[in-house]
Amino acid sequence: MNSFGKTIRLFLVDGTTNGLITAELSNWTGIGVKVPRIKIKEYNNRPEFQKPGVYILIGKGENNEDSAYIGEAEVIADRLSHHRANTSKDFWTEAIFFGSKDKYLNKASIKYLENRLHDLAIKAGRYAINQNIPTRSELSEAEQAELEEFLAHIKVLTATLGHKLFESLEETIENKTIQNHVFYCKNSLGADSKGSPSTEGFVVYKGSLLIVKEQPSLTYSIRMEREKLLKDGILELQGKFYILKKDYVFTSSSRAAAATLARSSSGPLEWKTEDGVQLKHFEL
Structure with a gap:
């Protein structure tokens, strides 16, 4: 299969790498966002936070190993706020999430993406993933094909934002x-x-x-x-x-x-x- 070059646009919202960063690919309706945990409250009224999507909580486990939690939400801001208040998942220091700039993603599609991201992370074996296997939505073959393309972009942007969570050593x-x-x-x-x-x-x-x-x-x-x-x-x-x-x-x-x-x-x-x-x- 031929691979093609990609143009990625990173935007540092407050002009530093320690704040909110958005990531976009040319000719893609999706958007990636990376945000430090301590700044989520500051940014959660932005439109990117008010949409459905999949998210990754990233930090260190008890033995200082790289750890991640993968989830989905119909409103990203609400779920991230819940996790900030939940002391049982206190390992994470930043979140990366992916949504759509239009209304492409719905509950079924984000459940599918959550399951597939979990599967990719487990197979890559780079981060400790301590959670149950998410349920995968039943979708048509055509819908799955579209979401697999969306998934490929998520994989590229997650690595671009500093975490090769879904990339196997091979x-x-x-x-x-x-x-x-x-x-x-x-x-x-x-x-x-x-x-x-x-x-x-x-x-x-x-x-x-x-x-x-x-x-x-x-x-x-x-x-x-x-x-x-x-x-x-x-x-x-x-x-x-x-x-x-x-x-x-x-x-x-x-x-x-x-x-x-x-x-x-x-x-x-x-x-x-x-x-x-x-x-x-x-x-x-």
């Missing part, structure tokens, strides 16, 4: 020169990781085996990252190795290699194709 593997190659990082001690370069760094895939015993050359920051992965359950001790329980993105191929080999490492040299070709040959 989608960040964009470089067509190396996309068809899986790279391996192994050694004689039994380390066995596989991964791919990503627009965010380097993705190491679920099931990879990492050396447990750390060498003196391993940097403090990577030691701490491995420790956090263990604490979060992303790494798990399995015999003489740590096993990666889900796909994980490191900020560079060298960090990914060092985390695997438990020593200072050069990613472009350590990561190789099945045929033994080093990653550096693909980056020239």
